Structures are given as C-alpha cells and as structure tokens.
Amino acid sequence: MITPIRSLLGSTQLAQIRSLLDRADWVDGRSSAGAQALEVKRNRQLPADSTLAQQLGDLILAALSRHPTFISAALPLRIMPPLFNRYEAGETYGLHVDNAIRFLQSPGQAAATALRTDLSATLFLDDPDNYDGGELQIESSFGAQSIKLAAGDLILYPASSQHRVTPVTRGSRSCAVFWLQSMVRDSSQREMLFDLDQSVQSLGSELGQAHEDVMRLSGLYHNLVRQWAQT
Amino acid sequence: MITPIRSLLGSTQLAQIRSLLDRADWVDGRSSAGAQALEVKRNRQLPADSTLAQQLGDLILAALSRHPTFISAALPLRIMPPLFNRYEAGETYGLHVDNAIRFLQSPGQAAATALRTDLSATLFLDDPDNYDGGELQIESSFGAQSIKLAAGDLILYPASSQHRVTPVTRGSRSCAVFWLQSMVRDSSQREMLFDLDQSVQSLGSELGQAHEDVMRLSGLYHNLVRQWAQT
Amino acid sequence: MITPIRSLLGSTQLAQIRSLLDRADWVDGRSSAGAQALEVKRNRQLPADSTLAQQLGDLILAALSRHPTFISAALPLRIMPPLFNRYEAGETYGLHVDNAIRFLQSPGQAAATALRTDLSATLFLDDPDNYDGGELQIESSFGAQSIKLAAGDLILYPASSQHRVTPVTRGSRSCAVFWLQSMVRDSSQREMLFDLDQSVQSLGSELGQAHEDVMRLSGLYHNLVRQWAQT
Amino acid sequence: MITPIRSLLGSTQLAQIRSLLDRADWVDGRSSAGAQALEVKRNRQLPADSTLAQQLGDLILAALSRHPTFISAALPLRIMPPLFNRYEAGETYGLHVDNAIRFLQSPGQAAATALRTDLSATLFLDDPDNYDGGELQIESSFGAQSIKLAAGDLILYPASSQHRVTPVTRGSRSCAVFWLQSMVRDSSQREMLFDLDQSVQSLGSELGQAHEDVMRLSGLYHNLVRQWAQT
C-alpha cells in the first residue's frame, strides 16, 4: 500500500525548517552508505548525530503522533529518527532495496534496539515547482509509480519495494526520510485494518456510535488487531 | 463458538424420520467405539452402512446445504455422513473428546479422504417434552453449558471441547450427530467472519448494496476468507 | 479461557487496602473515558497518577509475580498498572469491548511501550455479601457468565470478549482492574499450555521428576513455549 | 503481482477460436450474476455448460499447462474452467471484487470442490486495434493500472483487487476469464518464489547446473515451496 499523508507540516513550520536547512552543513551522502548503496547514491545529507537533525527529527515525530491518518495507516511500533537529504542538480539515488533491519539508539539506553523496516517514508520539504526531476519512483509488478508531493506532504510505502530518486535537473530537492516498524507486519493485513477503520469512522458518523453494527465492527477492528499485532 | 441452527428440519420431515427410526434395527453403541469411548458410551445406534442411515443422512446434508446461517457459521469444506443415536432410559455418553481426524469414504473413490473434525453437530429429532435428561453438556472454562433444543434444531460446537450426554431418565432421545471440517480452521477467525457477514447483511438492507461502506466491507469479508480459508 | 485466581490477597492486605480506599479521593469514571465508553460508564475511579493508585498497584503486581497459577495461566509479558474502580448504588458499566492496544509509561523511559491487551483481569476487593448486583458479565457464544468472587480473588478473562458490570443495587463494590499482554497471543494455545503444565506437575508428584514421561512432557512444554511465545 | 503471460495462444489457434465464437449463441451476462454484479455487469457470455465453452476451455487449460512462466508465476493447484465474455459497443463491467470461494464440478465426481480464488486471469482474444475502450482496470494503492494486451496474451492479477472493464466505444472485445487457487496463498511469497526461480534459471545458464550456488539456491527454492505450499 502506498499512502499519501497530506499536510503533515504547515507552511510556517516548513518555512522555518527550510531556513534552518539552508544554513546547515551538508555532507556527502556516500559517507554513510554501505557497499551496494555506494555505487548508486549521489546526494548530500545532514549528519545523523548533528543537533539540527535531531531537533528537526523530533519536530517531525511530534507531528506524526498527532496525525490520525498516519497512525491508522502505519500502526507504528517504532520509528527511526528522520534523516535529511538534499539533491542538487545532477544528483540522484539509483535503484535499491532498503535493509530489513536497522538499529535504533535510544537516549539513556545501553543497547541499541533492532527495528524491522516495514515501511519507508519520504517527507517532501520543497515545493514541486521549485525543482525538476527528483521524483521518487517505486517499482512494483503494478508498474513503476512516480511520486512528487506538495511540500509538507508525506508518502508511506513498503520498504520491501525497489525504489529510486530520479536525477534532479533544475533547482534543489530537500526531504526527510525515515523507516518504521509497524505493529502489523503484513501489508495486506494493514491495508484491511485501514479499510475497516475508515468504514467504522464513516458509519459511526452516519448511523451513530451506538448503532449495533458500528459497535460490532469496532469490536471486530480491535480483535483483528489482537490477532495480527506484535508489540 | 456454540451456534444454534433453528428449524433445519420441518415438522413433516421430522414425523417421517421418526416413523422410520421407530421401525429401524438399532445396535449397541459400543460396537463402533474405540478403547476410550468403550468405557463411557451407553446408547444404541443405526449401523453406519445401513441403507436407512444413508438415506436419512442425505436428507440432512441437503437441508444443511440450503441453510444460510449454517453455511455462514460453519463455512463447511467436508461433512461426515450423519450418524443416528438413541438413548433410552438409563443410557448416557460420559465425558469425552472427539478424535481429531476421521476418514470419509466417498462413493466411487478408491481411497478414503481424511477429515479434520473442527466442529461437532447434534441435530435433535425428539421434542424435549418427550424425555427427561439427555442434555448435551459442553465443558469450557466459561463453565459447562447444557443444551436441549426443539426437534429439528441443530447445535454446532467445537469438536475440541470436552462434552457428554447426561443420562436419560424418562422417555427416549434420538438425534443425528456429525462432524465437519471448516474452510477456516481457527474458531476465533470463523467467529469474526460470522460477525462481519451479519453486519454486511444488515447494513446492506439498511443502506443499500451500492453504499460505499457496504461494498468495502463486502470486499473485506472476501479478502479475509482468502487469508484464512484452506480449500 | 476464564480462570479464577484464588486468594491473591490475604485478609490483612485486604483490610489495609480497603481502609486506604475509603479515605481516597474518587473522581468520576467518565474523566478518562473515550467516545464509546462515555455513554455506558457510570462509576468512580482513583486518578491513575495518584500516589495511592501507584502504591496499591505495586502491591498487587508483587502478589501476581508470586502466584504460580497466575503465571501458568497468563504467561504475562507486560502488565498495565492496576486501576481502581468503585461502584455505588445505581452505578454500572454497560456492555463494551476493551481497546486492543494500550500504552505503558515506564518510569525513567522517554517513550511509552505499546501493550496488546490479550487478557483483562478484575480483582475483587469487597466481600460479595456487602453489595448486591455489581456482577461482571462476560458474553460469549457459550452464553453470558456472571462472576462475583470472594474479596482477594481475581478473574482472568479474554479482553476480546464483550463484557459489562451490572448495576449495584445495594452497598458498594470496589475492585482493581488491569490488562496484560501474554507471551502467547492465542488463547487456545495458552489453554493447552496450562493443561500440559498441570499434567506435568501432577505426574511429577505421582511418578517422580526423573520418570521418563515426566521429562519428555516437560521438554514438550518448553518446546511448545518456544514455538508460540513472542517475548 | 500483476504478471503478463505472453503468447499463450498462437495466431492459428486464435483465428480458429474467433471463428467459432463469431457463430456462437451469446447470452446476457446478467443471467449468471449475483446481487452485487447485477447492477454493474453489462456484457454477453457463452453459457458455461455449452459444448463450445467446454471445448475452448480445455484448449486453453492445455496451453496453460505447457507454459513455464505461467506455472512459475501462478503455482496453480486448481483452475476453474474458463468463461467467455464479449463486450459490444456501450457494454462494460463496473467496479467489483471477485468472490473468495467458487465451486468446481469435476466430471464423474459426486461433490463439487471448493476453490479459493487467489488469482484472476483474462486472456485477450481480439487484437487491440479492433476495438476502443474495453480496458481492464485494476485498482490498487499503487494507483489504477489499465491493461489491454495483444490477442493471445494473458494477464494474471490478484483476485482480491477491485477491478472493472471500461466501456467499449468501438468494435467488439472477446476474452476468456478464469480464476485459480495457487499452491501458495500469499502473493508476496509467490512473488519471492518467482524471483528466486528466475535467478536459479539465469544463474544455471551462466554458471552451469552443477555450480555449488546454483545447487544451493535450487534446494532453497524447493524448501521454500515446502514451507509455503498447501496441496
């Protein structure tokens, strides 16, 4: 399931973030790349342990925790701190698959926590009119889908898919990217829960919370989560 | 899930069946019992390969195939031919568990087919006023439940439960019993599908078949069956 | 599986707890209710973050960790801090289903931990002679079961069930309630492990720990836990 | 996974089939439609029990059994006999989901066999230049994909998806459609097996059948099938 999350950030937050990013110290994206990524990654990034990356990351995590569509679609268990990338003209990230396991270092904890990357997310920080190219292309047997959203919008897609960022040919494209482990590993189960939640919400508005079928479907939702969730 | 299926047989069919059973040759129930059942089974039964048992069994299978509540609750894949039992005064069947696997001999097939007994069923053939005792008692951690239904009604219950028939103290109790393998092995999944089907039916009546949520929930039902059914 | 845990608390502890609760500041139960609960919840409760609730909760958690029947039946992985409810005459909690996921805030940890509510528990704090009504009713296809235990006893039941507290018509009913995530999600698997553990214990007493079958069944228990437990 | 199977039928077979279909007796597609399909299905079809439908169906099943890409992508366990549809100008089939279970009546067998519809298939019988519209549109969160293949090509797609046939605006579109149950229920597992099979084939050609990694990956393929296949 590829799910757009609209207006995660508002225009004030975006302007503030862009202003901070314009003055930041960007480094070569290959500095953190593994053997396979090394050959295809051509961009710049904020060092993951920089104060700025951590501050902006916290701001994004806070916005995610308040967004009901994100919660319903992702059912997040653990979220990696966002990373910040920038593609200038000619830069690109070739076709690749994300690693299945990443390690999350929580403050004040001795050991890192393993995180299974069920979902990848890209938060667009620049207005699509301000750059050409720089599309996120996700391959699937349903064909490749090209994604370029408004600034402040986020796209959620399976980390198991092959994907690339096409070369930027004009302007500059900044974004935040992160991975998350969902409580529900299987994407078709997550999609069914998302559908059911939407029907519970809309039928609750139409028929009232106390309608017998609304109560029964709400119970079904919680019991499907009990079957499928690992926490 | 313990599910009563009301009015599987009508009064005409019942009268005809009872008349045939009254003239039948009943044999000792121990003739087909295994080592464990031998100690607790005290009743009489129709030989499984008798013409009468097969004719009456076909009649019952035909009634089951036309009963939407039975289909929705059981999602039957394979059904064993019904067996016919009679308990006279003093007779009983002590606490026992049904075997997990039975073998179904289809006409014209060389090899028997293995059948996993997910559900047990008892079809009551006598009016409950005509006998005392003879209750089907199903044990569970929710407490024992005693079941004595109207003639023509059927009770569907998990074959995994411990159960007994209490002694008949007056009159005579005839019934048909059978096992079935469901397309959906797990009883809590079967129960969720039954609930969802009921809501799809009632919302379809209330809001119309073409309502967006009715279509979405109907699709959810079919895709949950795809996840859970083995055929 | 509905499992009573007898004598979790002794009479001295009960007297002490009741004395503290009688002087406590109770608030309206609707203060923490979501949209659905708001319509059916009519009781009073201790604020979850009050010092008293936390002290009494720790006392109960300590008693649970020493009770082998509780451990064997629940196989607890994470337990929510107990909440304290009181129903005065006329108060009740209508039919509802518990949320599938709750969040556990551990002291000294930045992030809350998600907990899947596999089991619900009610610890009775008042003698059943001291109030009328106030029964915990758990719905199931096996019929509704009404539960009212001695003070100090605890009932463990599936959080997936629909349940209610019937109106108190005389006196006052205090209880502690909590949820837990089990290492073993599936209730029928948990029930099989509980049965097997009981046989290992009783056969070990009857035949000795070194009997070949006792050793084999003990190994089977541990290897079934390995198959089914998520930790 | 949406998988095109190229050139299932050759031009001679196609010409022969089209000639037979042109002289066939087509009936209204609503004659076999259920309550939901009745509102959206506007086409004509060959009666499923007509001699012609059965002859052409057998021809297609024989072609499928000889096509290695079809076998590798679908891992078919049971295939429903193909149905034949024709859309004339103005005809269409609105958005719908396929039923999860269908019943397969084998010749010489008393009972029908339940079949879980994991995959849907459409075999295009007309040259795409000979008609306008009539596209198979498959909805997914990856966006809707429109499919219109050369005559003789087949498209394989998840029966769990919502799909439609857009109105034909010129000419006539004939096709065969069928469902199948795969040995491997889960589509992501089927996709992984398909990928692995392709690598085993290409590495076998490049490095030889006796290369240690070719043998190891071939063993892995068979052992993954053992893990995932239900037969």
Add this chain to the structure above:
Amino acid sequence: MITPIRSLLGSTQLAQIRSLLDRADWVDGRSSAGAQALEVKRNRQLPADSTLAQQLGDLILAALSRHPTFISAALPLRIMPPLFNRYEAGETYGLHVDNAIRFLQSPGQAAATALRTDLSATLFLDDPDNYDGGELQIESSFGAQSIKLAAGDLILYPASSQHRVTPVTRGSRSCAVFWLQSMVRDSSQREMLFDLDQSVQSLGSELGQAHEDVMRLSGLYHNLVRQWAQT
C-alpha cells in the same frame, strides 16, 4: 526427524518380493531423471507403470497402513506409489535434493493430484550382509548420518535434506523408495506429536486409560493435531 520403522515386511514377504524382482526387467535410472538428477544418478529401476511395480507397491502401502509407528511418526495424508531401484557394483546416486512437488495420478481420476514431498522413505529389501557400500547418507548440520538397515526395515527422513546413496562395491542393493505428504507440514511439530503420542501410550499402560492426566494428555494430542493438520 529420522525415524526407523522396524519390520515393515516379514521374511516370507521379502523372499517373495526378491524372487519377483530378480526376474524383472530393470531399466536405466536415467530414463526418468530431470536435468539435475541426470548428472548424478547411476542405477536401474522398475518402470513406474509396470504391473509388477504396481503390485509390489500396493503390498507395501497395505503394510504401511497397518503399522502404528509409521502412522504416528508420519501422519500421512497422501503417499506416492513406491518406486523400485537396484544398485549393482559401481552404481550410486550422488548428492541431491528431492523436488518439493510431485503429481499423483489416481486411477479413474481425470486430473493428477499435487503432493508436497514432506518426507522421503527408503525400504531396504536386501540383507546388509549381501552387499558393501550402498549406504543412504543424509546430510544435516548435525553431521551426515549413514543408514543401512535390515531387510524389511524402512527409514523415514525429511525430503528437504540433501542426501545420496554411496557406491555399491560388492553385491546388489534393491530398495523401494517413496515420498509422502504429511497432515502436519512442520517437522518439529510432527516430532512433538510423536513424543506426546508415545507418552500417552506408555502412561495409559502404566496408569490406566481413565487416569485424569491420560485423558487430558489424549485431549491435548487431538487438539494439537487440530491446530497443525491440513487435510
């Protein structure tokens, strides 16, 4: 699990079979080999459709159906007709893995039935003193195990393992080999059921069938089969 099944055939049956095999028409084992087997298979075999192979196969299948250890260890759902191999001096079958799926053609059925090869079996027909070499070697991370049993004994081993027959250096080695699909796919689950069945049998003898723990463990056995068996 590698399980020897002792004395499947008695000495009279063995003498009769050997006499028939000595006069049979053996063909080159490569006549039925696939691409990978072609390079490593050096033996002779009875044509699978010969009358003799079918008669002897039926005799072996009948013996299997009467052998409780075989039933308990394999929990067979479908068994391929046995094949007959002979290794003369210098002949061998190099390291290989068995195909995951085979097709079983039942008499009087139009379509073949797919069979998942969970277990492989070799029935030794010659006295081990009558030949040198010809050991069945099964690889595993527990090390390779070499197996050479008495005539009439059968070895049951996972079809997923790599295995070979070492060269015969003196005399001649005849055997019957076959594959089967178990009701219980997972070998560690099958092993647990085998262990539990053994304890139920031995405790039943020691304590009596009516002992509470014997009844409880017998119920556990059947309910584990219900959880794990696909029929």
Add this chain to the structure above:
Amino acid sequence: MITPIRSLLGSTQLAQIRSLLDRADWVDGRSSAGAQALEVKRNRQLPADSTLAQQLGDLILAALSRHPTFISAALPLRIMPPLFNRYEAGETYGLHVDNAIRFLQSPGQAAATALRTDLSATLFLDDPDNYDGGELQIESSFGAQSIKLAAGDLILYPASSQHRVTPVTRGSRSCAVFWLQSMVRDSSQREMLFDLDQSVQSLGSELGQAHEDVMRLSGLYHNLVRQWAQT
C-alpha cells in the same frame, strides 16, 4: 542447525581469561539449579553477579558482535550474559532440556526482560588435549553428536534439543555458556537465510555486486527477513 563458530577468541585473550579463571572463586553448580537440574548437574560455576563473570562476559559479547558468521547464523535479538562453568575429574551434567524463557536484567532498568532461548552456545576455553571426556553431546533423531572444539571456538545449537556434558575423566574443562533469542524463531527459516546469505556473498565475489541476480537475491534475503523476523 548446529553451527561451529571458529576462532571467536584469539590465543592472547584465551590466556588472559584462563589466568583469571584459575584464580577465581568457583561455587557449586547446584546453587543455581532448579528441581530437575539438581539431580543431574555436577560441576562448579562462577557466581553470575561476580565482577569477574561480568567483565569476561562483556569481552565475549564484544567478540560476538564483530563475528559475521555468528551474526548470519544466529541473527541475535537478545543475548543472555555468559555463565562460566568448570568440570573437574568426575564431574558431569546429565541429560536435560533448557528452559524456554529466561529473564534478562539490564543495568538501569526496573523490570527484567523475558528472553526466549532459541539457541544455546558453548564457548570452549580449554585445549581439548588438556582433558578427557567433557564432550557436549546433543541428542537428535539424526543421532547424538559429540562436540569438543578447540579453545576459542564456539558451538551454536538448538536450545530445544536434549543435551548433556559427559563426565570429565582427566584434567579440567572450562567453558562459557549462554542463550540467545534470535530475530527468527524457526530454525529451518534461520538455516535457509544462512544458506542464502552465503550464496549472496559468494556470487557477489564471483559476479560483482551490481550483477542483476546478486541484486535480486540480496533483495530476496532482506524481504525474507521482513517476513520472518520479530524484533
């Protein structure tokens, strides 16, 4: 799967560890044994909370985290702190099965963490020439395997197996033992991932990282981990 991990520790580290162990205060191994172990455990051990045990344990955990074969074979999620045992002449540890669940007390955390013991590990600290007996014997239906490795080597084996340490008849045998929970519970899945990882490594060396099949198999590895890993 039984997997030897060669040269986890070098000779300098070993000499240092042995020197520290020779001066340590060993206590009776029965001091920490449960009821079953009490009857068969005859050895000495370092107290788990001694400073020396913790220092040496940290040294071993650090070596494990740097060893790619260990990581690939075990896919560790949580590792218990190593325990240190010594067997003098006449000492032994009889046949036993390891508990399924152990509790890991992390520094600075209030609550212990439950750990499922998927794998057991023994690190040999003494040269096998310096003692007789003291073999680790692992039972399986593939036969018992006796293991006695070089000092500094580690053996990884299923904690579900029955195993023993045979009596030491000369000299002294010191070792470190620990348990771990793997991200991948099922041992056959872990074994398939280990095989696939080895092929990805060797084909990457032979054909290059950018070869299409190397990329496809690497993606397959990560997506199988996504299917099977619990983190």
